[in-house]
């Protein structure tokens with residue numbers, strides 16, 4: 592078993608609160624989907640599936656998102672954590688650096704919530 596350290600109770604409580612805030616935001620319909628996004632190219636030329644601007648509760652869905660039903664819910668959860676939890680993109684699960692996040696960084700990292708919910712609810 593991994594060493595979760597003396598603060599594991601705190602981390603469990605933090606996770607509970609975070610997931611409740613995310614659930615509350617999604618259930619209250621306080622998020623809006625914008626499907627009229629034409630350009631989803633980053634400054635580095637990469638196409639993204641969806642994005643939000645700051646804490647603005649609008650998830651912009653890009654053409655890539657519509658062509659990838661296998662990752663649509665992943666992306667919605669990812670973007671919703673930016674809105675409701677103030678997460679950032681420290682690392683994506685497909686990056687080598689993802690496995691190098693320390694024990695608190697996943698609480699701040701948007702992709703970590705999508706990965707957790709994917710593990711807990713593989714059929715979502």
Ligand SMILES: [Zn+2]
Nearest residue numbers: 669679680701
């Ligand atoms: Zn993100």
